[in-house]
Structure formats: structure tokens, C-alpha cells
Amino acid sequence: MPICLRFLMLGLILAVPGLAQAANSFALVIGINEYKAVPSLDGARNDAEDIATALSRKGTTRIISLMDREATKQNIVNAWTTLLNDAREGDTIFVTYAGHGAQIKQIVQGDENDGLDEFWVLPGFDPKNLKETWKESVFDNELHQWFTEAGTRGIKVVFVSDSCHAGGMNRAVRGKLRYVEFGDSRVLGELLAMVSGSAGSSAVAEPESRTPANVTMLAATSEALPVPEVVIEGRSRGALSWAFARAVEGKADRNADGTVTRIELEDYVLATVRMRSESLQTPVFTPVAARDANEALFGVTQMPEMASSSVRPAEKTGRRPMVRARELGFDPLLPLTVKGTDVMPEDIEKGAHTYEWDATTGLFRSPNGDVVAEKVSAFTVNDIVSKFILLDFLKAIASQNPGKIIVSPEKQIYLASEHIKFEAIRGDYKNMLVFNLANTGEIQFLDMVLNGEPQFKTPLKEVQVVEPFGSDHLVVISSDESLEAIGAILQRGVTPKELLAALSQRIDGTDSSIAILPLYTRVY
Known part of the structure; x- marks a missing residue:
């Protein structure tokens, strides 16, 4: 099959219980x-x-x-x-x-x-x-x-x-x-x-x-x-x-x-x-x-980076140690090409595969070519840039311990007025934060669990697609680390750059799980 061979679709792996230690x-x-x-x-x-x-x-x-x-x-x-x-x-x-x-x-x-x-x-x-x-x-x-x-x-x-x-x-x-x-x-x-x-x-x-x-x-x-x-x-x-x-x-x-x-x-x-x-x-x-x-x-x-002195072990959890985001290549800069203006956003760099902001059309595109934000101006572009830098940080952590979000319906793209239901999975961690990184760069706080106790009586579990369109990213952070302080700043309002600083101090290198669910939207 193309590369999907049914019987052999992307295959991965031995299929028998127990590994013979002497096997090659x-x-x-x-x-x-x-x-x-x-x-x-x-x-x-x-x-x-x-x-x-x-x-x-x-x-x-x-x-x-x-x-x-x-x-x-x-x-x-x-x-x-x-x-x-x-x-x-x-x-x-x-x-x-x-x-x-x-x-x-x-x-x-x-x-x-x-x-x-x-x-x-x-x-x-x-x-x-x-x-x-x-x-x-x-x-x-x-x-x-x-x-x-x-x-x-x-x-x-x-x-x-x-x-x-x-x-x-x-x-x-x-x-x-x-x-x-x-x-x-x-x-x-x-x-x-x-x-x-x-x-x-x-x-x-x-x-x-x-x-x-x-x-x-x-x-x-x-x-x-x-x-x-x-x-x-x-x-x-x-x-x-x-x-x-x-x-x-x-x-x-x-x-x-x-x-x-x-x-x-x-x-x-x-x-x-x-x-x-x-x-x-x-x-x-x-x-x-x-x-x-x-x-x-x-x-x-064991991966070589596990021997690094910057690793903060997850003691007594039965889980593997976590590495800091920078050890995995995270850099708080976004590769970006700017068109139609002399305004240069903060925290950007050149690169082979860049995001693209066209000030003339107001469109902000991902390296893959998707429109991830509309109507982006010189006044709003910095929050969009900061959002994707924050996402790079979260993805670095998630690559070690990805969490889970269940979404219905599951689609590549959602159209205007559609309803999307979702459920955040906390697993066996005591604490959880759920928020949405909107295509505008706004952070929308959705749910919080502290020491196993839900903090919201009616957490949001369904959203409707409305303009502006682009890409939203639902994020679930689960951890035994205290998340109350981060929940507090989410409740009062925080920018992506501020949230990155807080998360870097609180969960980077700790035994934490990150789930990221990209949701792409457009009018039709």
C-alpha cells in the first residue's frame, strides 16, 4: 500500500508478551x-x-x-x-x-x-x-x-x-x-x-x-x-x-x-x-x-540527556525522569518571515522553514502553509508570535510525556458554527489546568483541579466555532506539582509570554504531562 500498507501499515513492533533479554x-x-x-x-x-x-x-x-x-x-x-x-x-x-x-x-x-x-x-x-x-x-x-x-x-x-x-x-x-x-x-x-x-x-x-x-x-x-x-x-x-x-x-x-x-x-x-x-x-x-x-x-x-545535571527526577512516582525543554532544543525565538511592513515583531529569527506574517492581508501562516490567524496587525502580532513560542515549549515537554484530550467530532478542520465537544484526561496526577490558546493569542482559562478536587462547578466542555478563524490549541497540564499559582494568573488574565515564564519556573523538568489538541477553523 502506499505507505500505508493495510496489512503493514506503518508498523511498529514486536508483538509478543515479554522480551527475551538475549534476543537481538x-x-x-x-x-x-x-x-x-x-x-x-x-x-x-x-x-x-x-x-x-x-x-x-x-x-x-x-x-x-x-x-x-x-x-x-x-x-x-x-x-x-x-x-x-x-x-x-x-x-x-x-x-x-x-x-x-x-x-x-x-x-x-x-x-x-x-x-x-x-x-x-x-x-x-x-x-x-x-x-x-x-x-x-x-x-x-x-x-x-x-x-x-x-x-x-x-x-x-x-x-x-x-x-x-x-x-x-x-x-x-x-x-x-x-x-x-x-x-x-x-x-x-x-x-x-x-x-x-x-x-x-x-x-x-x-x-x-x-x-x-x-x-x-x-x-x-x-x-x-x-x-x-x-x-x-x-x-x-x-x-x-x-x-x-x-x-x-x-x-x-x-x-x-x-x-x-x-x-x-x-x-x-x-x-x-x-x-x-x-x-x-x-x-x-x-x-x-x-x-x-x-x-x-x-x-x-537510557537517553544521553538523562545523565544531564539539569534533570529533575520524578521521585517515587514510578515514571521516567523529565528533561528541561532547553535540553530538548527549545529556544524562545520563532522563525518568521514578515511581508508588507517594516514592523518587526519581538523574539523572531530567520530560518529555512518559517512562519509567515503578511501585514497587507493580515494573515499569519504556519511553516506547513496553514492560516493560523486572521486580521493580524502590528498591534496584535507579538501575542501571536508569543503563542507559538509557548507552544514550542509545551511540545518539548509533551514529547516526553504526552497527555490526552478526547474530542468529538475528530476532524482536520472545523467550520463556522460547528460545535466541538472535548474531555480533558487528568490521569493519576493530583492537579490539572485546562486552557485554550486562541488564534488571536488570547489565553482562555477553562478548568482546574487541585489535589484531586475540581475547582469549577461547571467547566466548559463544548465550544462553538466563531470568527476570527485560524488555529486554536486546547492545552491540558497534569502534574503532582502545585499548579494553584498558575491557575491564579490564568484567572486574572495573562499573556503567552507571561505564561511561558511562569510554566518554565513551575513545571519545566518536573514529572508533568502535557496534552495539546490543535483545532483549525475557517468560515467554510
Whole structure:
């Protein structure tokens, strides 16, 4: 499947309870930006390099990386064969792919629930020269066969494929979409005929859509939705690859026991991808539920920054220590391009992927191209800038311990007059603050719990979309640290810059959970 392979949608991980301590892990990491005959990508190689680095630090026994033109079909087959032969019963093979995907009508009738077969588009694939290049692809049927063979040897597979097939976005996105659309039925017909006659893509013993028992998968998003590249920490990335790399580093290991369980991984990835993609993606796990409440996925080692003297341990909580935001790269400056005025807002810098303020139109756009604020003037722009700096701080903390907000309906964009219901999840922390960072830069205080006791008789749990439009961000802070003083300044009114200073003093580096839910709105 595009990069969403149903049976192998973005996969992540061993699927059996308990990790054999003596087991080894291997990895095939593929990242393709440069294509011969289809549009290039910007962030796929960044994804692959990041994942390879994270796996290396984790102690993966052997990693084979294939980037751009190295990612030929023969090299991929050879690499998989090598790793499969090196692995032994109880070992794990990670297979990660970042690049284009596409679909054609299913090769074997009844093989796919949606009637479509998905495949990786490799650099040498040329839809205008299928006779010579069609084999530069990897179909989900082939992957299914490979992974099933691994299962017969008692080898677990971790499949991470950050891409998908689908067209059409309902939000403006500057980043590229990781799919190739074949609108010419003749091209599809030729490809189908060639693939159908290939011994390498013969029917498998069971439907491809049935996940092999040795594989657990996570899709970047459902197959019906596109997977855009987004800007994370100033670089083009796939949100799921970024979240997976952080999980491998150990950020998903909330109880610091050296093992990431399926439940820990799911909680971490779902919240992190939605936050980092600004609600463009919601990952999908397969199987839907963990096979066991304590299902172990993979082991992790302590991250280097944990040894830093600035770490403030979460004593007696059973949770891993938290690192200060600056240790994770937070800088209280916003990369911003200004158009139509000589007025320069405070706390901005230049950068490769910047926010954009056009004083002529009053529009403020994110690096991804979304309109995040309207009617922004020289009098209001500083609060917008401060809002996104505050969000960068909150995201740095959330990357270590993301919280949860339940929203209904769940959409990429909400239109004028729609009602949005939400529920903040406090977890097992004593204290909680809930507030909205509005698209105007205003901070709207919604709820507070102190020492387990709700402070508002009727906390707001539903909002209606009204102008001005742009992006709001619901924020939930949960902690055993005292939050009463911060609640007090929220009640009397506070700017984003003032709130950043208060939060930096109170919760930075502490055992605190942050949930961020981006809500994008427009008139129609």
C-alpha cells in the first residue's frame, strides 16, 4: 500500500508478551527523497536517518540503510535476505520505509478489503516506461510473504512505513504528499498485467489483509487520507517517523523499566503524531488492541540527556525522569518571515522553514502553509508570535510525556458554527489546568483541579466555532506539582509570554504531562 500498507501499515513492533533479554534486533531502513520520474520529497531521508540513529543508540545489532538511489528493488531484497538469515528465533527485524506509495486494482480477487493493492514507488520507477521499470516497486503482497516467512522462523517484525495513498487535502499544506496518483487507466492496466504475470507477486496462502501473527503495525493514517510532510523542529518530516524515533529513544517508556509496552507506545504515538502534525494525522494500530495488557514491544536504553545535571527526577512516582525543554532544543525565538511592513515583531529569527506574517492581508501562516490567524496587525502580532513560542515549549515537554484530550467530532478542520465537544484526561496526577490558546493569542482559562478536587462547578466542555478563524490549541497540564499559582494568573488574565515564564519556573523538568489538541477553523 502506499505507505500505508493495510496489512503493514506503518508498523511498529514486536508483538509478543515479554522480551527475551538475549534476543537481538536488526533493521532495514529506507528513505527516498530523490525520484527519477515522479515528484521528489523533502523529509523522507530525514526520517530514515533519524530512525537509524535512534535504533543504533538503542543497540540494534545490525542496521542496513538504503537512501535514495541505493533503494533499488534488488538491494532491498538482498538486505532483507541478509537480515533474515542473520536473525534467529526470538529476534526482531525492524523494516522502515519513508517515501512514495501508490495503489492499483488488487492482483488477487478477495485479497484486499478495499479491492486495491498498495506498493512502494522506488526511485527507478517510471510510469511512462513500465516495461523497463515496473519491477522497481515493492508490493504489499511481497512484504506479506517476507514477513510470513520470518514468522515461520520465530522472528518478529517491526514494520514502519511512513507514507500513504490518497488525494485531496482540506487544509492548505506546503509540504509534499507521500503518494503517487496514477490517473491514466491505461498505465494502471499495463502495470496490473505485468504484476499479475510475475512469479514474485503470486497469491499468498491467506488474504494479505490478514496480519501475520508475528507482526504488529501502526499506520500513519487510514488509507482514505493522505500523509503530508510537515515541519518539525525546522525540518521536513513525517510525523509518525518522528514519533517512532522518539519512542525508540525511550520517551514512550513512561515507567522507566527499560521496556516499551504496546499500551505505552500507543498512548505516546497517538498523542505525539496528532500534536506534531497539527491534527492532520491520526495513526492507526493493527491489531486494534494489545494482545495482552503487558505486551512488551521493544527494549530501550537510557537517553544521553538523562545523565544531564539539569534533570529533575520524578521521585517515587514510578515514571521516567523529565528533561528541561532547553535540553530538548527549545529556544524562545520563532522563525518568521514578515511581508508588507517594516514592523518587526519581538523574539523572531530567520530560518529555512518559517512562519509567515503578511501585514497587507493580515494573515499569519504556519511553516506547513496553514492560516493560523486572521486580521493580524502590528498591534496584535507579538501575542501571536508569543503563542507559538509557548507552544514550542509545551511540545518539548509533551514529547516526553504526552497527555490526552478526547474530542468529538475528530476532524482536520472545523467550520463556522460547528460545535466541538472535548474531555480533558487528568490521569493519576493530583492537579490539572485546562486552557485554550486562541488564534488571536488570547489565553482562555477553562478548568482546574487541585489535589484531586475540581475547582469549577461547571467547566466548559463544548465550544462553538466563531470568527476570527485560524488555529486554536486546547492545552491540558497534569502534574503532582502545585499548579494553584498558575491557575491564579490564568484567572486574572495573562499573556503567552507571561505564561511561558511562569510554566518554565513551575513545571519545566518536573514529572508533568502535557496534552495539546490543535483545532483549525475557517468560515467554510
